[in-house]
Amino acid sequence: MRKFTYPMLILFGLAMVFNSCGDQKKGNSGALTSNAAEKVYVAPGEHDEFYAFISGGFSGQLSVYGLPSGRLFKVIPVFSQDAEKAWGYNEETKPMLNTSHGFIPWDDSHHPDISQTNGELDGRYVFINGNNTPRIAKVDLSVFETTEIIEIPNSAGNHSSAFVTENTEYVVAGTRFSVPVPQRDMPISEYKGNFKGALTFISVDPEDGGMDIKFQLMMPGFDYDLSHPGRGKSHGWFFFTTYNSEEASTLLEVNASQNDKDFIAAVNWKMIEEYINNGGGTKMPSNYAHNVYDEETHTATSTMKKEVLVINPTDVPGAVFFLPTPKSPHGCDVDPTGEYIVGNGKLSADLTVHSFTKMLEAIEGKKYDGDAYGIPILKFEDVLAGTVSQPGLGPLHTEFDGQGNAYTTFFISSEVVKWRLGTWEVVDRQPCFYSVGHLMIPGGNSRKPFGKYVVAMNKITKDRYLPTGPEVTQSAQLYDISGEKMELLLDFPTVGEPHYAAGIAADIVKARSKKIFDLKSNKHKYGITSDADVRVERNGKEVHIYMSMIRSHFNPDNIEGIKLGDKVYFHVTNLEQDYDVPHGVSIIGANTSELLIMPGQTETFVWEPKQPGVWPFYCTDFCSALHQEMQGYVRVSPANSNIDLSWSLGE
Amino acid sequence: MKATINFKLLVACFCMLFFLFSCKDGTKTETMTSQAEKAESGKVEKKGQAFITDDESTPNVLNIAVGSPDHTTLVAAVQAADLENALVNAGPLMVFAPTNAAFDALPPGTVEDLLKPENKNALANILKHHVTPGKYSKDFLKKFKKLGQANNQNTTVEVKGDDVYVGGAKIVASIPAGNGIVHVVDKVILPPADE
Numbered sequence: 001m002r003k004f005t006y007p008m009l010i011l012f013g014l015a016m017v018f019n020s021c022g023d024q025k026k027g028n029s030g031a032l033t034s035n036a037a038e039k040v041y042v043a044p045g046e047h048d049e050f051y052a053f054i055s056g057g058f059s060g061q062l063s064v065y066g067l068p069s070g071r072l073f074k075v076i077p078v079f080s081q082d083a084e085k086a087w088g089y090n091e092e093t094k095p096m097l098n099t100s101h102g103f104i105p106w107d108d109s110h111h112p113d114i115s116q117t118n119g120e121l122d123g124r125y126v127f128i129n130g131n132n133t134p135r136i137a138k139v140d141l142s143v144f145e146t147t148e149i150i151e152i153p154n155s156a157g158n159h160s161s162a163f164v165t166e167n168t169e170y171v172v173a174g175t176r177f178s179v180p181v182p183q184r185d186m187p188i189s190e191y192k193g194n195f196k197g198a199l200t201f202i203s204v205d206p207e208d209g210g211m212d213i214k215f216q217l218m219m220p221g222f223d224y225d226l227s228h229p230g231r232g233k234s235h236g237w238f239f240f241t242t243y244n245s246e247e248a249s250t251l252l253e254v255n256a257s258q259n260d261k262d263f264i265a266a267v268n269w270k271m272i273e274e275y276i277n278n279g280g281g282t283k284m285p286s287n288y289a290h291n292v293y294d295e296e297t298h299t300a301t302s303t304m305k306k307e308v309l310v311i312n313p314t315d316v317p318g319a320v321f322f323l324p325t326p327k328s329p330h331g332c333d334v335d336p337t338g339e340y341i342v343g344n345g346k347l348s349a350d351l352t353v354h355s356f357t358k359m360l361e362a363i364e365g366k367k368y369d370g371d372a373y374g375i376p377i378l379k380f381e382d383v384l385a386g387t388v389s390q391p392g393l394g395p396l397h398t399e400f401d402g403q404g405n406a407y408t409t410f411f412i413s414s415e416v417v418k419w420r421l422g423t424w425e426v427v428d429r430q431p432c433f434y435s436v437g438h439l440m441i442p443g444g445n446s447r448k449p450f451g452k453y454v455v456a457m458n459k460i461t462k463d464r465y466l467p468t469g470p471e472v473t474q475s476a477q478l479y480d481i482s483g484e485k486m487e488l489l490l491d492f493p494t495v496g497e498p499h500y501a502a503g504i505a506a507d508i509v510k511a512r513s514k515k516i517f518d519l520k521s522n523k524h525k526y527g528i529t530s531d532a533d534v535r536v537e538r539n540g541k542e543v544h545i546y547m548s549m550i551r552s553h554f555n556p557d558n559i560e561g562i563k564l565g566d567k568v569y570f571h572v573t574n575l576e577q578d579y580d581v582p583h584g585v586s587i588i589g590a591n592t593s594e595l596l597i598m599p600g601q602t603e604t605f606v607w608e609p610k611q612p613g614v615w616p617f618y619c620t621d622f623c624s625a626l627h628q629e630m631q632g633y634v635r636v637s638p639a640n641s642n643i644d645l646s647w648s649l650g651e
Numbered sequence: 652m653k654a655t656i657n658f659k660l661l662v663a664c665f666c667m668l669f670f671l672f673s674c675k676d677g678t679k680t681e682t683m684t685s686q687a688e689k690a691e692s693g694k695v696e697k698k699g700q701a702f703i704t705d706d707e708s709t710p711n712v713l714n715i716a717v718g719s720p721d722h723t724t725l726v727a728a729v730q731a732a733d734l735e736n737a738l739v740n741a742g743p744l745m746v747f748a749p750t751n752a753a754f755d756a757l758p759p760g761t762v763e764d765l766l767k768p769e770n771k772n773a774l775a776n777i778l779k780h781h782v783t784p785g786k787y788s789k790d791f792l793k794k795f796k797k798l799g800q801a802n803n804q805n806t807t808v809e810v811k812g813d814d815v816y817v818g819g820a821k822i823v824a825s826i827p828a829g830n831g832i833v834h835v836v837d838k839v840i841l842p843p844a845d846e
Contacts, residue, residue: 253743253785257799327799347784349803390776393737393801394784412744412784412801413737414699434700435741460741463703 039480040490042069047510050442050503052455053112053126053139054476056080057497060107062128062139067442067453067503068478070492078137078146079107079130083593087146090595091569091604092524095302096291099133099151108132111162111226111500115204119166119231119447123508125209127162127171134158136173136202138211142512143295150211151288153308154181154198154218160227160240160332163445164204170269171211172229173200174240178221178247182284191249193373195221199240201269210292215276215309217267217320220373221247223256224265226331226397231447232338234356236270239341243328245372256328257347261380263322263372264332264343266359271319272311280316281309296523298602314374321363322372324380325352331397331438335406335421336447340385344395344408351395351408353424355385386424391417396437399444401451401481409436409456416456416479418486430486432477435460441481442503450505454479454486457498464491474498515579517600526571527602531555536647543568543645549583549597550575551624553649554617557632561645564612564638570595573602584620587634594620609636701735709829712746713738716833724754724762731766732775737801743786744831745798747817749839757839776802780818780842786831789815789822804842 042048048066055062060080064073077087081097088097088105097103107130115125126139134152139145152158152173160174178195180186186194197219202211222242230237245262248255275281286308293300313320325343329352333342341354362382369379392410399407405427408417414435418428436458442450456477465473473493480487519529528534528546534555537544543566548555554572562568574583576599586594587607595603609615619630637643701713713735716722725748729735738744754762765774779802787795792815795808806818815822818840826833 254787254794257785260799347799349779349801390803393779412740412742414740431699431736433698434736460700462700462705 036487036489040068040070040478042066042071048506050450050453051506051509052440052442052476052501052503053114054440054455054457054494054501055109055112055128055497055499056495057110057499058108059496060109060130061495062109062112062126063495064144065476065492066506067455068489070476070478070490072495074144075495076139076144076146078128078139079104079109079135079149081105081593084596086593086595086603086605089593089605091606092299092602093293095300096146096149096293098291098302099135099289100153100287100304101133104133106132107135109137109499110159112502113163113171113445114502114504115168115209116164116166116446117168119235121443121446121448121504121508122168123504123512125168125204126502127164129158129161129173131158131176134173134175136162136171136211138171138204138209140209140295141509142514144513145293147293147295148209148211149289149291150202150213151290152198152200152213153286153288154179154183154196154216154284154310155200157223160199160224163227163229163238165229165238165269166231166235166447168204168206170201170203170214170238172227172238173202174224174227175199176223176225178223181218182286188249191221192247193221195247197222197224197242199224199227199238199265199267201238201272211290213288213305213308215272215281215311217272217311217313219265219313219320220245220375222262225329228332228334228341228445230334230338230356231336234334234338234341236268237356238267238269239332239334240265240267241325241329241332241343243330259327261324261326262328263377264325264329264341264354265375266321266323266341268319272316275311275316275319276309281311283307284310294523295517296521298517298522298524298527318363320375321359322375322377323354323359323383324369324377325354326350331395333398333400333406334445335400336402336449338447340421342398342406342408344397346394346396346411348395349390349393351388351391351398351419353385353387353421354383358385359383386422388419388424388426391419391426392429397439399439399441399454400449401441401454402443402449403451405481407439407441407454407481407486409439411435411437411459416454416486418481428485430479430488432456432458433464433475433491434458434462436477437498438500440501440503442505445502450503452480452482453489453503454481455501455503457494457501459497461493465493476501516577517598519573519575519577519600522573522600522602524571524573524602526569526604528573530575534647534649536561536645538645541566545570545572545647547572548575549573549585549619549630551581552619552626552630554585554619554630554632555649556647557649558635558651559633559645559647560635560637561643562609562634562636563641563643564609564636566609568607568609568634569604570607570617571602571604572597574599576600581623582621583623583630585617586620587617588615596621609634612636612638697733697735699736700739711739711830712742712744712828712833715826715828716746716748719748721750721752721835722748724751725749728754728762728766728774728778731768732771732778734775734778738782740830742830743784744828745783745785745787746828746831746833747781747783747820747822747836747840748833749781749820749836750823753820753836753838776842777839780804780806781840788832789825789834792817792822800842802842806840806843 081088157176159176394412820836820838
């Protein structure tokens, strides 16, 4: 007995040791990972600290994420039709996608920027540019919906957009591709000297946020890449990076890289504003769409505008200057104090930082290094604040934490590099997985960045997630920047291509977020506010159904007297006045999307039945315990039938 | 009998202690080395695009260099300078790849010196001087007078008869890559000192 006991004791002891050792190890690595995990963990039911608005690029939309969790809350349709939300499919929102080229159901959404008051984010609106068919959209953050889109005339590849000045006086849209202005049939080879680059300043109404093109500055035919407003001391100025100052029209990968330096264009918009207010500028015939969604009629209208005010930069001496900047700079970023203007020369290994104070001194001293099309070029050395020497390969974009640090992405060397403003020394670098484009610090384009996190948006992920065939997700990576060294916390997949993002403290936005639309304020042309108004009207071959929906039925739900050849409009009002009780609707054979209708809202889809019969419609959003009962029938008769129009519920 | 029991107990205790200690020691050493590794900027565990297994795509400029028996010195230098990930980037990248013979032609001791950890930045600078953001064939390069290299300095392009010389080095072969092109050159292109 005893003989067995002691070896067993030993074994037991050893087992204990091994076990505890194993536990300890697990605990250690667990603690390491859970440190990052804890930092991004937002418990069920808890809210994130920040909203991140991340552009969808070729998806044309804007997605809303929470930080630090990386959870996706909503994809706001902006420039592309979205069957999920009927955006661009229902009759109410089709006008939002109208342009001078007709109905354009897609665009390439790039750079969201949040409205500001006194240089701080106020969380009222997000502006975002459509790159391909130049447009600027405004998303109202009380409803998280696109409520206004304005087309930009004389522009093409609307890329150095949609950045706001520090009191949201203007949203700025700069053209990437210079084009003939006005557009005309001419040889491409005559580009140089003839094409123009329009920088468009869109005023924003301080009361209702309404957008209107105040003026277009007709610049030389370079490519205007990105831009940022001055702030603080440089408020009143706007800065634009340019490339292709060679004015090449072909093989730009060679021909636009010939000059050692391109320019940052500095525009004193306050001076131009004054010039205009004194009658300056030329009204030019034009044709561009201005689309506005009205919250009370739940309907968009599109108006074609016929004139735009054009400014020739040489007519306003002292308003426009060029700052030489190496080499084909991409990001044009202004630090929170407004003193430093960073040119991220994407073919350079260095970062060039200009000084606003030195720029003013150089302008004062008229120390010019020649001119380009009459626009004075300042001397590089006179405006240079400093150079961050060889921080990485392929700098693209810089943001700031408000603590004197700047963070720059490097595409080729695939990293985020942290450096100090003023001393230009590199403090830290962290790899990105892989090939990072832009980055975002919440409030990064403002006087008061919130700091805390940087989100890097990567173009390539390859092996980072489970593979999904040749097309794999692009991604965002979240870094903690609260310490001296950055720490990678989280990868999360994105919608489309995340070109750019804007972030804001959630508290500023969430208190204003609407829960329902007030039914009594519903002024939709075909809207109804009670079941008493439910009806079906025939107007020749058009049939208008004034339908209501409430848990858990449609009214009417039986309709007869529809004939082949009819165009049937379902105008459907959600009579609910409870938070988060949307209903949806569609009918068999409808060649459009479902409608997803919020409480108090009216939406319309058109149905052109092709076959006689009795055709069902139903609620497409699981709304209630009796959702499956929420259905109805439409009887469709031959074109020559004598059946009268009739409708009913529960008869 | 009692003595035996005591002895056995002692052995048991000793064993337990031994394991306890070895366990603690093991963990300690591990943490320390992992921190040391981190301090050396992730030297041990190389991560990034360069280390993805992919036998379907067209070989990139790094794959081509790694696969060439004439470029073992260049590859060793790229690894020493931690530039693998930059070379597998979407690019496009044009790499002027000096052969082993080209490195051998440098003054004795040069390569050995450059490969020392303390000279990593100097090495990286020289290697980046062999890379252009762009992808041009040897023929197309004849249109250029100079090229802007990734280390932020320019290098010259000269045409002599059918031959193209970049920074004084002759292009002896060209291999298209998935993310650019590799031009094999017969000399190491040293960055100009004056810029």
